[in-house]
Amino acid sequence: MASIAPPLAPRKARRAARRRRPPIIPLALLLVVLIVPALAADLIAPHDPYQSHLRNRLQPPAFWGGSWEFPLGTDRLGRCMLSRILHGAWYALSISMVGIAIGAALGSAMGLIAGYARGLTDVVLMRLADISFALPAVLLVLALGVAWGPSLQAVLIVVAFVLWAQFARQVRGEVLSLRERDFVARARVAGAGHLRILLRHILPNVFNTIVVMATLQIGVIIILEATLSFLGIGIPRPAPTWGLLIADGRQFITSAWWISFFPGLAILLVVLSINLLGDWLRDRLDPRLRQI
Amino acid sequence: MAAGGDSTVLKVRGLRVEIASAAGVIHPVDDISLDLRAGETLGLVGESGSGKSMTGLALLRLLPRPAARIVAGRIELDGTDLVPLSEGAMRRIRGRRIAMILQDPQASLNPAFTIGNQLFEALRAGDRSPRQGLRARAAGLLRLLGLPAPEERLQAYPHQLSGGMRQRVVGAIALASDPQVIVADEPTTALDLTIQAQYLALLEDIQKRTGVAILFITHDFGVVARLCHRVAVMYAGRIVEQGDVRDIFDRPSHPYTAALIRSVPSLTARAARLPAIAGQPPPLSALPAGCSFAPRCAHAQPRCLAQAPPELPGRGGAENRHVARCWRLEDPSWTPD
Amino acid sequence: MIRFALSRLAQVLFTIWAITVLVFALSHATGSPLDTLLPDDATPEQIAALTSRLGLDQPYHIQYLRFLGSALQGDFGDSLRWRGEPALGLVLDRLPATLSLGGLAVLISLAVALPLGVVAATRKDSWIDLLARAIALLGQAIPAFWLGIVLIWVFAVWLQWLPTSGQGGLRHMILPAIAIAWFQIAALVRLTRSAMLDVLDTEYVKLARIKGLAESRVVWKHAFVNAASVPLTYFGILAGSVLTGSIVVETVFSWPGTGWLAIEAIRGRDFPVIQAVVLFFAVIFLAANYLVDLLYAWLDPRVRHG
Ligand SMILES: Nc1ncnc2c1ncn2[C@@H]1O[C@H](COP(=O)(O)OP(=O)(O)OP(=O)(O)O)[C@@H](O)[C@H]1O
Ligand code: SF4
Numbered sequence: 001m002a003s004i005a006p007p008l009a010p011r012k013a014r015r016a017a018r019r020r021r022p023p024i025i026p027l028a029l030l031l032v033v034l035i036v037p038a039l040a041a042d043l044i045a046p047h048d049p050y051q052s053h054l055r056n057r058l059q060p061p062a063f064w065g066g067s068w069e070f071p072l073g074t075d076r077l078g079r080c081m082l083s084r085i086l087h088g089a090w091y092a093l094s095i096s097m098v099g100i101a102i103g104a105a106l107g108s109a110m111g112l113i114a115g116y117a118r119g120l121t122d123v124v125l126m127r128l129a130d131i132s133f134a135l136p137a138v139l140l141v142l143a144l145g146v147a148w149g150p151s152l153q154a155v156l157i158v159v160a161f162v163l164w165a166q167f168a169r170q171v172r173g174e175v176l177s178l179r180e181r182d183f184v185a186r187a188r189v190a191g192a193g194h195l196r197i198l199l200r201h202i203l204p205n206v207f208n209t210i211v212v213m214a215t216l217q218i219g220v221i222i223i224l225e226a227t228l229s230f231l232g233i234g235i236p237r238p239a240p241t242w243g244l245l246i247a248d249g250r251q252f253i254t255s256a257w258w259i260s261f262f263p264g265l266a267i268l269l270v271v272l273s274i275n276l277l278g279d280w281l282r283d284r285l286d287p288r289l290r291q292i
Numbered sequence: 293m294a295a296g297g298d299s300t301v302l303k304v305r306g307l308r309v310e311i312a313s314a315a316g317v318i319h320p321v322d323d324i325s326l327d328l329r330a331g332e333t334l335g336l337v338g339e340s341g342s343g344k345s346m347t348g349l350a351l352l353r354l355l356p357r358p359a360a361r362i363v364a365g366r367i368e369l370d371g372t373d374l375v376p377l378s379e380g381a382m383r384r385i386r387g388r389r390i391a392m393i394l395q396d397p398q399a400s401l402n403p404a405f406t407i408g409n410q411l412f413e414a415l416r417a418g419d420r421s422p423r424q425g426l427r428a429r430a431a432g433l434l435r436l437l438g439l440p441a442p443e444e445r446l447q448a449y450p451h452q453l454s455g456g457m458r459q460r461v462v463g464a465i466a467l468a469s470d471p472q473v474i475v476a477d478e479p480t481t482a483l484d485l486t487i488q489a490q491y492l493a494l495l496e497d498i499q500k501r502t503g504v505a506i507l508f509i510t511h512d513f514g515v516v517a518r519l520c521h522r523v524a525v526m527y528a529g530r531i532v533e534q535g536d537v538r539d540i541f542d543r544p545s546h547p548y549t550a551a552l553i554r555s556v557p558s559l560t561a562r563a564a565r566l567p568a569i570a571g572q573p574p575p576l577s578a579l580p581a582g583c584s585f586a587p588r589c590a591h592a593q594p595r596c597l598a599q600a601p602p603e604l605p606g607r608g609g610a611e612n613r614h615v616a617r618c619w620r621l622e623d624p625s626w627t628p629d
Numbered sequence: 630m631i632r633f634a635l636s637r638l639a640q641v642l643f644t645i646w647a648i649t650v651l652v653f654a655l656s657h658a659t660g661s662p663l664d665t666l667l668p669d670d671a672t673p674e675q676i677a678a679l680t681s682r683l684g685l686d687q688p689y690h691i692q693y694l695r696f697l698g699s700a701l702q703g704d705f706g707d708s709l710r711w712r713g714e715p716a717l718g719l720v721l722d723r724l725p726a727t728l729s730l731g732g733l734a735v736l737i738s739l740a741v742a743l744p745l746g747v748v749a750a751t752r753k754d755s756w757i758d759l760l761a762r763a764i765a766l767l768g769q770a771i772p773a774f775w776l777g778i779v780l781i782w783v784f785a786v787w788l789q790w791l792p793t794s795g796q797g798g799l800r801h802m803i804l805p806a807i808a809i810a811w812f813q814i815a816a817l818v819r820l821t822r823s824a825m826l827d828v829l830d831t832e833y834v835k836l837a838r839i840k841g842l843a844e845s846r847v848v849w850k851h852a853f854v855n856a857a858s859v860p861l862t863y864f865g866i867l868a869g870s871v872l873t874g875s876i877v878v879e880t881v882f883s884w885p886g887t888g889w890l891a892i893e894a895i896r897g898r899d900f901p902v903i904q905a906v907v908l909f910f911a912v913i914f915l916a917a918n919y920l921v922d923l924l925y926a927w928l929d930p931r932v933r934h935g
């Protein structure tokens with residue numbers, strides 16, 4: 001290939017500009033598939049998600065030979081799949097939000113303490129984080145599953161367990177360097193107590209990191225929750241979680257593929273959108289996190 | 293001094309490199325012409341960012357891809373133009389007929405392989421010589437570059453050698469297949485002064501023995517005075533002056549060169565780094581019309597702002613191949629001092 | 630190197646110990662195991678007899694030591710769901726099925742992800758790079774169990790190329806292995822690609838090109854060998870996600886491995902079996918991580934030769 005070539009259009013420049021714009025399509029998808037249904041399923045769902053229509057069992061979706069009465073078809077009891085998926089959004093949204101809040105708060109607090117106190121506290125907390133890392137979450141899931149059976153608490157504990165160590169490590173690393181900075185020394189000289197320094201001076205500086213990490217983890221948590229519910233060790237029946245909907249459709253895979261397909265598609269779209277959003281946030285707020 | 297007559301091995305004409313960067317399209321190498329004869333060392337000097345490394349990489353057709361590319365000019369190595377060559381043909385020339393020494397010896401050896409492994413590769417690239425002689429030839433090369441206990445060094449990993457030793461290994465790799473031209477990009481910047489002096493003496497010695505032509509990229513006028521036969525001064529992607537080392541130091545013909553020379557306290561002083569001249573070089577994405585140096589030039593005239601100066605004979609005379617890009621040279625009695 | 634190996638081994642043993650405590654604590658966190666062991670209408674005599682037989686009248690630390698002692702001997706008690714079978718025996722019976730499926734999944738992910746990541750990095754912004762990036766994004770967004778169901782629908786039900794479920798030859802393993810591998814492929818592609826991009830930018834890769842080496846040699850010898858440490862570090866985590874994946878995917882495909890056993894045990898509230906599975910998985914996972922750490926250290930000449 002000869003190297004004399006016509007001038008290259010500044011493609012990179014255009015791509016950089018595009019990065020800076022918020023990702024519209026993922027945001028719109030999130031609204032349509034997750035947020036609006038989660039908050040207003042009662043208003044927009046065509047049917048009661050628990051209502052059986054026994055004469056309309058296993059109806060295919062409208063575009064697959066079914067009727068518009070049940071746009072995404074029905075399950076084995078004749079329940080409207082679209083309505084069930086719309087109602088399921090609430091579980092995906094609320095559990096991931098609460099779970100992230102618990103995990104991020106716990107982990108960040110541990111990270112703040114470890115990085116600020118250093119010494120033995122730091123060693124002990126980071127050793128605990130190592131152990132959490134070394135334990136696949138699934139083991140805890142199994143143990144809790146049999147100890148408590150399916151329950152909301154078990155799901156939230158698993159989520160917090162999966163998350164805290166990651167937040168703790170990242171936050172600790174940043175605190176270690178922040179605490180040596182001038183503004184912290186100045187606050188100390190001015191007589192600020194430890195708690196005040198941590199909350200007023202250090203926390204605001206790691207906040208971006210926490211937000212970005214939390215966004216990037218939402219997708220992981222949604223999939224984890226769906227997996228637990230699919231296995232029957234997550235949110236108990238009859239809550240129409242997406243995982244449960246997929247599990248219910250499994251035995252009909254040869255005859256009624258839509259029962260499992262659409263809830264999974266909802267998960268796919270939501271997680272994909274959140275990850276794209278998280279990437280964008282990371283580029284904006286905290287490029288140092290790129291390696292994660 | 294330079295070997296006489298028609299022994300030009302590398303002839304660069306109108307070389308132009310383009311980079312499509314976030315700031316727009318720039319030309320870090322712009323219309324550059326150079327001649328390099330066998331056994332000659334040409335110093336390429338200029339401020340940071342003036343395009344020296346880009347020029348060196350362009351000569352080996354190793355510009356960072358896909359951002360940078362050669363858009364005009366010829367690079368004639370022994371009469372063959374390298375620019376239109378296929379990648380495969382170019383590969384057979386790299387390492388064999390034209391080699392390069394990178395600036396950072398710390399980083400230019402692969403940490404995962406032994407010195408021997410990396411040297412063998414270079415030796416084998418040179419010719420299809422039988423494997424058995426390889427070890428002896430590798431050790432011989434290391435000895436040539438003044439590395440003690442070369443046989444043992446072949447087993448060592450880069451992290452086990454000092455910076456100076458690593459630089460010698462990099463030199464050995466460059467010399468492995470007896471190239472006609474070596475581009476040395478600030479090969480001594482990372483070394484301390486004693487080792488630097490030893491290394492330069494070594495290069496001179498090797499050049500005498502092999503007749504290799506060296507394009508020596510540097511910031512350091514002390515090194516230029518000590519090592520080079522000819523000098524090219526780069527400013528904002530262009531060569532603003534080129535000539536014999538004596539003419540450049542004694543009769544600088546471009547205001548930029550003159551300012552550089554003036555600010556070197558004593559040419560024999562070691563490590564005389566290129567000093568700051570008032571002002572900054574212009575960003576390549578926003579070069580002024582006319583002479584790029586005009587905003588910092590004490591001799592600038594209205595014409596300088598309007599029209600880029602052509603290459604004119606310098607004060608050392610055309611017969612000595614002394615040229616500079618400055619309008620004021622049209623007046624034979626003018627001096628930039 | 631030996632010091633490193635020993636200190637890491639100590640950490641691994643400590644972690645395993647911590648897991649035994651956790652498992653023990655959980656087994657006592659929800660009332661007495663008697664509830665699951667005895668029928669609802671058990672007489673007080675029956676309860677008392679079982680209590681003292683299991684040592685439940687002892688203080689907790691004594692109970693823990695007894696638990697640890699029998700666990701060390703491989704005795705986790707008998708299964709409650711599969712009456713009379715020792716828990717560990719059940720796990721060991723199912724283990725080969727899980728390991729072969731997991732092994733195939735790891736092979737598939739390496740065989741797909743490493744070349745794809747490398748080529749994507751060397752042809753940045755080409756269509757193959759776009760494909761690699763799309764796979765990386767999708768891999769993180771698709772739940773393994775749903776992918777398994779979709780694969781069954783497409784390849785077993787619709788195209789009828791492969792069986793839907795159960796055990797048999799390699800044909801039975803392909804779909805579940807892909808379902809497990811998918812997430813790993815995504816993660817490995819992303820890591821390999823970014824590590825390669827970093828390494829391709831280094832001076833030593835430039836020097837390899839300056840030597841006139843063939844591009845394949847530059848990429849696979851000089852760049853990849855250095856970039857590989859990044860996906861290698863990930864390999865330990867990969868072992869964990871293969872275990873996770875196997876539990877879910879075995880359930881989807883009715884693959885008679887340890888994962889499926891675990892889910893059946895949970896449904897039957899079969900604590901002895903779950904204890905055995907958890908500790909066994911933990912040991913496998915930690916051992917895999919330990920080996921990766923050693924390999925990693927050994928591959929780095931800076932560690933290997935002081
Ligand atoms: N990948 C790139 N993308 C955009 N611009 C680049 C790139 N690489 C180099 N440049 C620009 O090209 C110009 C020339 O760089 P070059 O490395 O050749 O300078 P140099 O003279 O070798 O400087 P130094 O003395 O610091 O090594 C610089 O202005 C630099 O900003
Ligand atoms: S051309 Fe004009 S501005 Fe440029 S160097 Fe000469 S005198 Fe200065």
Ligand SMILES: [Mg+2]
Nearest residue numbers: 344345346477
């Ligand atoms: Mg340079």
